[in-house]
């Protein structure tokens with residue numbers, strides 16, 4: 044994976060969880076040369092995947108590569124992921140979606156979904172039916188299936204650890220232990 048991290052979350056934490064999600068997808072998705080851009084989000088995890096062979100460096104990390112016209116090669120696809128900050132610890136009981144472990148777990152599911160799209164790009168599957176509602180598009184259904192099947196098989200110990208590690212980081216951010 045070629046990670047472009049535009050957040051204050053350490054690279055190794057993001058690489059760990061995103062790779063573990065790739066490993067949980069069956070059949071196997073090639074993750075080595077897929078470009079992954081991670082940004083901060085507002086309230087919820089969100090993202091998308093695009094079929095492409097090259098991505099502009101300056102778009103991947105505008106601050107670091109401003110005016111840089113080079114391109115980055117990718118293996119059939121690009122993933123963009125957005126991870127929110129955990130909310131105020133006082134509200135965690137009543138606002139579950141701002142709670143660190145919930146966010147980390149949702150982020151893992153999001154990664155599974157987007158890796159599902161990448162697998163389809165690599166397999167040359169058909170995409171389309173954009174006139175249908177999001178949830179009824181065949182490629183979105185397939186991505187949801189890859190995600191659900193991975194969850195049903197049960198997560199490996201290291202996948203679970205990667206979720207916990209991200210949650211711990213989000214928690215310490217929220218508690219102001221980090222700058």
Ligand SMILES: [Zn+2]
Pocket residue numbers: 091092156160183186
């Ligand atoms: Zn999707």
